[in-house]
Amino acid sequence: MVATKERILHTSTELFGRQGFAGTGMNQIVAEAQAALGSIYHFFPGGKEQLCEEAIRTSGQIYLHLIEAVIDTAPDVTEGVRDFFTGAGAHLVATDYADACPIATIALEVASTNDELRRATADVFELWVAAASDRLETAGIPPHTARELSLFALAALEGAFVLSQASRSIEAIEAAGTNVVACIRAALS
Amino acid sequence: MVATKERILHTSTELFGRQGFAGTGMNQIVAEAQAALGSIYHFFPGGKEQLCEEAIRTSGQIYLHLIEAVIDTAPDVTEGVRDFFTGAGAHLVATDYADACPIATIALEVASTNDELRRATADVFELWVAAASDRLETAGIPPHTARELSLFALAALEGAFVLSQASRSIEAIEAAGTNVVACIRAALS
DNA sequence: GTCTATAGGAGGATAGAC
DNA sequence: GTCTATCCTCCTATAGAC
Numbered sequence: 207m208v209a210t211k212e213r214i215l216h217t218s219t220e221l222f223g224r225q226g227f228a229g230t231g232m233n234q235i236v237a238e239a240q241a242a243l244g245s246i247y248h249f250f251p252g253g254k255e256q257l258c259e260e261a262i263r264t265s266g267q268i269y270l271h272l273i274e275a276v277i278d279t280a281p282d283v284t285e286g287v288r289d290f291f292t293g294a295g296a297h298l299v300a301t302d303y304a305d306a307c308p309i310a311t312i313a314l315e316v317a318s319t320n321d322e323l324r325r326a327t328a329d330v331f332e333l334w335v336a337a338a339s340d341r342l343e344t345a346g347i348p349p350h351t352a353r354e355l356s357l358f359a360l361a362a363l364e365g366a367f368v369l370s371q372a373s374r375s376i377e378a379i380e381a382a383g384t385n386v387v388a389c390i391r392a393a394l395s
Numbered sequence: 396m397v398a399t400k401e402r403i404l405h406t407s408t409e410l411f412g413r414q415g416f417a418g419t420g421m422n423q424i425v426a427e428a429q430a431a432l433g434s435i436y437h438f439f440p441g442g443k444e445q446l447c448e449e450a451i452r453t454s455g456q457i458y459l460h461l462i463e464a465v466i467d468t469a470p471d472v473t474e475g476v477r478d479f480f481t482g483a484g485a486h487l488v489a490t491d492y493a494d495a496c497p498i499a500t501i502a503l504e505v506a507s508t509n510d511e512l513r514r515a516t517a518d519v520f521e522l523w524v525a526a527a528s529d530r531l532e533t534a535g536i537p538p539h540t541a542r543e544l545s546l547f548a549l550a551a552l553e554g555a556f557v558l559s560q561a562s563r564s565i566e567a568i569e570a571a572g573t574n575v576v577a578c579i580r581a582a583l584s
Numbered sequence: 585g586t587c588t589a590t591a592g593g594a595g596g597a598t599a600g601a602c
Numbered sequence: 603g604t605c606t607a608t609c610c611t612c613c614t615a616t617a618g619a620c
Contacts, residue, residue: 365554
């Protein structure tokens with residue numbers, strides 16, 4: 207049996223990611239994590255806010271490893287980015303459009319309502335952008351352009367998730383992937 | 396004095412857009428709209444859900460006119476799209492990063508929790524994509540490519556909003572705008 | 585149409601037994 | 603560490619006077 211704290215954190219990451227901060231209740235979390243309400247406050251004395259912040263940062267690390275793994279496994283960066291968009295679309299379909307970006311919903315929701323959580327989401331996005339930028343630089347793209355392309359690529363992916371989840375179709379992800387890859391290819395030539 | 400129903404709808408559009416569906420309370424709406432709680436249920440007997448759906452569709456129409464106006468005012472589509480990104484960034488700064496896309500927060504939040512509202516957000520996104528696609532076609536881009544580019548452009552803008560609101564910086568919007576414009580220019584040549 | 589009061593339930597959080 | 607009972611607040615929604 208997995209440790210209680212890990213079960214709570216795992217369930218929180220999933221629920222906050224899908225339903226947002228306000229839309230997820232502590233009772234729902236303990237019910238799905240099969241834990242007692244008291245256990246949440248034992249492990250996360252800061253309550254809902256602390257739990258959500260740890261969920262955000264946990265998602266950040268998991269996805270950082272995913273970004274690195276997918277890009278570093280591919281024959282080159284261009285293929286890696288293409289694989290990432292393709293994989294994101296496949297995962298969206300596999301989860302019936304439930305799991306896209308684990309922090310985007312929270313990010314938009316807390317942007318103007320909770321500065322501490324807002325900062326946590328900003329830190330995570332920065333982590334992802336920096337990882338992508340590193341790889342584009344390694345491929346020979348100058349630092350400034352690499353950062354611009356990384357921000358753009360992440361933005362296109364995040365926005366494609368919004369459109370895809372709303373329409374329950376991966377058309378937007380495919381459109382975004384195609385054009386992002388074209389921009390990276392252009393910067394490499 | 397503006398009609399009560401309009402005041403409620405206007406305030407709802409603003410609050411749901413910023414805080415999402417679950418994060419916005421009926422009491423907060425009537426307080427800011429300076430109306431009575433009973434008035435909400437008089438004009439919107441379907442309650443919170445009906446109010447949010449009307450807010451989504453209202454935002455859809457307003458932004459549709461904005462998209463059309465900005466693009467049709469510019470000397471050509473490319474300039475129009477560039478102006479749209481520039482204007483979006485300026486508006487974000489002007490509102491201290493509070494107002495970006497009026498339905499994105501709701502869209503992500505309800506994507507896996509409320510099918511009726513999810514459909515409303517999908518309808519609105521489709522409306523915007525169709526308007527952009529029309530203009531790209533008029534500029535000489537074939538239908539299939541025009542739709543793909545429109546989906547991609549909207550995705551890049553939506554995702555740039557997410558990153559910009561989280562980081563409180565318009566760096567992502569500028570990066571997205573530059574690359575989207577480049578893709579459209581490439582399709583036109 | 586507008587207002588206030590309130591029902592009825594769900595929210596986050598705490599206390600204290602075990 | 604875990605569990606249950608419970609506090610108190612806030613939520614959506616309704617009722618009914620005006």
